[in-house]
Amino acid sequence: MKFLLLLVVVVAAVWMWRSGRLADAASKQKPSSPPPPQDMVSCAQCGVHFPQADAVAGRNGLYCCVEHRQCAES
Ligand SMILES: [Zn+2]
Numbered sequence: 001m002k003f004l005l006l007l008v009v010v011v012a013a014v015w016m017w018r019s020g021r022l023a024d025a026a027s028k029q030k031p032s033s034p035p036p037p038q039d040m041v042s043c044a045q046c047g048v049h050f051p052q053a054d055a056v057a058g059r060n061g062l063y064c065c066v067e068h069r070q071c072a073e074s
Contacts, residue, residue, distance in 0.1 A: 045072045 044061035
């Protein structure tokens with residue numbers, strides 16, 4: 001009878017360990033959503049395309065860097 005109780009405990013422990021591993025594997029296999037697309041703009045001075053978040057605003061449009069804004073507006 002003692003042996004049967006030990007067997008039940010071992011089977012329960014293995015079952016819990018396996019179900020935990022399966023849950024881990026399922027969460028790892030979920031595809032991560034790609035980052036949202038960013039609006040791209042082109043520099044008014046050199047024409048290079050870059051994300052609008054990195055743009056430097058000038059009087060005549062958007063620039064890729066402060067130097068190009070200064071070149072265009074001087
Ligand atoms: Zn530029």
